Amino acid sequence: MNVFEAVKQSVTTRQAAERYGIKVNRNGMCVCPFHNDKNPSMKVDRRFYCFGCGATGDVIDFVSRLHGIGSKEAALMLAQDFSIPYEDGRSAGKQPIRPRLRRETEEQKFKRMERHCFRVLSDYYHLLRRWKEEYAPRQPDEAWNPRFTEALQNMSRLEYLMDVLLSGDIQERAALITGHGKEVRNLERRMAELTAGNAAGSKEHGRNRRADPER
Incomplete structure (x- = not known):
């Protein structure tokens, strides 16, 4: 299982949002970080959708947009932060690896x-x-x-x-x-x-x- 599949199966957008400092209420709503949102208008569960600006996607899309990074870097960040093992395509047949720790810029x-x-x-x-x-x-x-x-x-x-x-x-x-x-x-x-x-x-x-x- 590659890093994209491993992350999507292991982490919900809500878990990622809370991990990166976004407060989510009991109904799964939060203030959208992608537009000037003063009241919670984004629904986060396994995926996310903002009723204000229309932003939507999966957990990798969310982290990619939140941190202004590419999809692969977002997937690797999630794998590292949630300790998710995944298969490295360059090492077929070997045990799943854990990503190396990355420092926050x-x-x-x-x-x-x-x-x-x-x-x-x-x-x-x-x-x-x-x-x-x-x-x-x-x-x-x-x-x-x-x-x-x-x-x-x-x-x-x-x-x-x-x-x-x-x-x-x-x-x-x-x-x-x-x-x-x-x-x-x-x-x-x-x-x-x-x-x-x-x-x-x-x-x-x-x-x-x-x-x-x-x-």
Whole structure:
């Protein structure tokens, strides 16, 4: 089995997307990395399809386009990153080989960091937008919820930061990634904690419902 066949049988596009830093929600949707997509419009499973720009293909097509490399290089990258053995056509009859480790180029590293930074900021922005609606005061004399205040204080700044990542030159984008790296890591950690807390709360609510069906 050659590297193309081995990779396509072993790795789904969703697995590759998550391996290379793209966040996929429970429905298999993610922000499309191939156009200016602010909301998840790409479906990733074994193959991928973007409902916004029409990009489609298999896992090798996805990685080839994501990293700006050829199909064979993309297949070899996947084989290396997922430790997939394959037959080398030059060594018929021999045992399957594993690809040699390849180092990530500086350009690939920068693109990965850029995508990760934008994804965290975008997730936080959409969280704040939801808080702004859910926690808005309903009465003129009602005290402001801290989450509503946080949304008002940070949404405009986040819009600016995301705009720099989308349309700024490489120096501006690099400066943002370097200057806000710690903030992005803290935001990512905080949102993970919020998600874990919400999940725990939902489970507790479910247990209470089962324990008291009259509720």
